[in-house]
Amino acid sequence: MAGAAAWPASGQRFQPAQDIRPLIARITGGVEPQAGGIDVELPQIAENGNSVPMRVRVASPMTAQDHVAAIHILAERNPRPRVASFHLSPASGRAEVSTRVRLAGTQPVTVIAELSGRRFRISKTEVLVTSAACLDESL
């Protein structure tokens, strides 16, 4: 296959973990995020990294003064660690989002909650992925 040699499959399958601290700093603007207050529901073992169900809940009264403004999901072993950002408001009622993510291998999934008043919370959840999200399915 023409392009296969230029991009070895082995190099893709075992994505090394990247340092996501600069990315976290960019999101928080340098503010140190506090641990706790985030409940992340992810399977301990995901058979297929192509679609992993995930639910994030942040403890918050969701009032105009004190609410969760955004929820960011980061996966450090994905080729593009920034998975998604969700923007909420007091009209959300609860700080809760569910989605399905792709995970390129066993890794911790980082969730950052951006609270009103530029406060941040962080949580890491380890997921064991038996079959990683295939980066090049035609090989």
Place this chain on the structure above:
Amino acid sequence: MMLGRLQVPPSVKKGEVFEVRVLVQHPMETGFRRDVNGGQIPVNVVDKLSARIGGREVFRAELGTGIAANPYIVFTAVADASGTVEVEWSDDRGERGKASAVLTVIPA
């Protein structure tokens, strides 16, 4: 026009928090896949999605390649008044899609 489905409860009490479920039909191409000729398939994901209830934005999402194909997103909102829930999205190619559902709010 991209296909998508939007689901809200048939009726909600005023002041109650309800779930809105969105499912968009999209391959969410990562840019790492190759076609049968070995050519690279360009990145194409639904990168923006937003929801409005009665014309007011209640939820917005920025998605990346780390979201599974056929993105499924569930978020919540407070029932204030009956109206239309509208969800709009667009992908990297600039293709757009939208879905709407009628929200019925009954007095608490």
